[in-house]
Amino acid sequence: MTAPMPISLQVNGERVDTHVLPRLNLADFLREHLHLTGTHVGCEHGVCGACTVRVNNEIVRACLMLAVQTHGASVQTIEGLSDSGEVADLQAAFRDRNALQCGYCTPGMLMAAQDFLLQQAEPDREQIREHLSGNYCRCTGYQAIVDAVETTARSRKAHK
Amino acid sequence: MKASAFAYARATSIGNALGLLAAHGDKAKVLSGGQSLMPAMNLRLISPELIVDIGGIGELRGIALKGEVLSVGALTRHADLLKSPEIAAHSPLLTKAVAHVAHPAIRNRGTIGGSLAHADPASELPACMLALGAIIIVRGQAGERRIPAKDFFRGIYETALSAEELLVAIELPVTRKNAAYFFDEFARRHGDYAIAGLAADAVVKDGAFTNLHLAFFAVGDRPVLSSAACRLIDAVITPALMADASAALDEELEPHDDQQATASMRRHLAKVLLVRCVSTLLGRADLDARVA
Numbered sequence: 001m002t003a004p005m006p007i008s009l010q011v012n013g014e015r016v017d018t019h020v021l022p023r024l025n026l027a028d029f030l031r032e033h034l035h036l037t038g039t040h041v042g043c044e045h046g047v048c049g050a051c052t053v054r055v056n057n058e059i060v061r062a063c064l065m066l067a068v069q070t071h072g073a074s075v076q077t078i079e080g081l082s083d084s085g086e087v088a089d090l091q092a093a094f095r096d097r098n099a100l101q102c103g104y105c106t107p108g109m110l111m112a113a114q115d116f117l118l119q120q121a122e123p124d125r126e127q128i129r130e131h132l133s134g135n136y137c138r139c140t141g142y143q144a145i146v147d148a149v150e151t152t153a154r155s156r157k158a159h160k
Numbered sequence: 161m162k163a164s165a166f167a168y169a170r171a172t173s174i175g176n177a178l179g180l181l182a183a184h185g186d187k188a189k190v191l192s193g194g195q196s197l198m199p200a201m202n203l204r205l206i207s208p209e210l211i212v213d214i215g216g217i218g219e220l221r222g223i224a225l226k227g228e229v230l231s232v233g234a235l236t237r238h239a240d241l242l243k244s245p246e247i248a249a250h251s252p253l254l255t256k257a258v259a260h261v262a263h264p265a266i267r268n269r270g271t272i273g274g275s276l277a278h279a280d281p282a283s284e285l286p287a288c289m290l291a292l293g294a295i296i297i298v299r300g301q302a303g304e305r306r307i308p309a310k311d312f313f314r315g316i317y318e319t320a321l322s323a324e325e326l327l328v329a330i331e332l333p334v335t336r337k338n339a340a341y342f343f344d345e346f347a348r349r350h351g352d353y354a355i356a357g358l359a360a361d362a363v364v365k366d367g368a369f370t371n372l373h374l375a376f377f378a379v380g381d382r383p384v385l386s387s388a389a390c391r392l393i394d395a396v397i398t399p400a401l402m403a404d405a406s407a408a409l410d411e412e413l414e415p416h417d418d419q420q421a422t423a424s425m426r427r428h429l430a431k432v433l434l435v436r437c438v439s440t441l442l443g444r445a446d447l448d449a450r451v452a
Contacts, residue, residue, distance in 0.1 A: 002166065005168065022166055022167060023162065023163045023164065023165050025198070044161060045199035045202050045203055046195060046198070046199050046262075058239070058268040059265040059268060060268055060269050061266060061269070063198070064194055064266070064269065065194060066198075066211075068168055068213075069191075069213065069215065071170075112265065115264065116264075133350040133351045134264065134351055
């Protein structure tokens with residue numbers, strides 16, 4: 001049973017049918033098998049948040065989920081959110097406010113921030129910080145990230 | 161790091177999972193939400209030969225109110241607990257505590273059964289089970305056992321659960337009249353494992369406790385149901401009595417040094433939590449100024 005197992009799933013709206021070893025985690029599956037390298041791998045034990053992706057519309061740590069567990073699931077990565085334009089305004093706000101420097105945490109940060117903005121249209125800064133508490137950034141000191149998320153929330157509300 | 165190689169079986173039912181566990185014993189590990197198991201495997205702290213994935217077993221899911229008892233399926237996720245109106249109405253301590261469990265992305269996968277079976281002494285839910293007097297229901301091929309939470313936790317990552325058994329559900333008594341609760345913890349970052357924490361379930365009448373369960377966590381090898389709390393029941397709480405209870409609490413704790421905090425810091429924080437808890441539940445701000 002340590003042999004590759006068949007899985008079928010949707011990744012960014014496209015069907016994927018393949019075989020994977022049970023030990024392969026979702027982050028490595030996305031990066032190495034599907035070449036979706038926007039999902040970053042930092043700590044590999046659930047602390048840093050760089051590997052955050054959506055599974056069935058909920059954010060998860062891709063390093064703490066096996067690829068075999070995504071059989072039948074729908075996975076969305078930063079490539080999917082970026083290509084569809086879903087986070088275009090959030091990305092622009094990050095850029096404008098210098099909410100990234102090296103960019104390593106940014107895909108996970110955008111996934112977590114977008115997840116939050118979908119749940120909370122009028123967040124305060126404390127709520128933003130709390131929702132992003134599972135995502136490490138070693139460059140910015142977080143202030144600019146919180147600013148960018150706050151700005152995006154305001155402009156989305158104004159344009160509704 | 162990456163997990164070492166293992167075989168993987170997707171259990172189709174509780175019976176199927178128990179059959180696999182009986183056949184493989186302690187060489188197998190149950191995969192629930194994976195939010196503690198996967199880190200341990202990625203760090204090569206454990207290398208099971210077989211993973212039994214119970215994630216697809218529908219009968220292990222869900223929250224149901226049955227008379228005076230709230231039944232919570234083992235696969236109920238932290239995110240489900242946090243959003244559940246039944247939990248908020250009948251076990252508000254749990255709603256408060258779950259907000260401190262890790263981060264949103266982890267709460268979307270992690271389960272109550274997984275957290276209890278893993279039994280990290282610094283985690284929130286085991287302490288809540290002690291404070292609330294929960295019953296933990298485990299099933300093996302020989303049948304079901306109903307284990308009071310106070311007998312379930314045996315040490316660091318150690319429980320009364322055998323390698324052939326599956327934790328299937330927990331039962332919580334619903335909140336009583338005049339019930340009050342308190343939950344707080346100290347952590348380096350919101351959502352991280354606690355340096356010291358306290359989950360408390362109380363009954364308050366006319367400014368005094370008629371019942372008080374204090375479950376401290378991250379201050380020993382398992383959550384501690386403090387007997388120092390007994391001193392505060394049916395008593396007029398004075399600073400002298402608080403000092404007395406604090407000293408008694410100190411005797412009960414066996415905290416460890418680690419990279420997060422020293423044992424003495426943990427002892428200090430546990431006492432701070434005790435004072436905050438009592439002053440908050442009784443509305444006695446006067447007690448809080450006397451923190452040693």
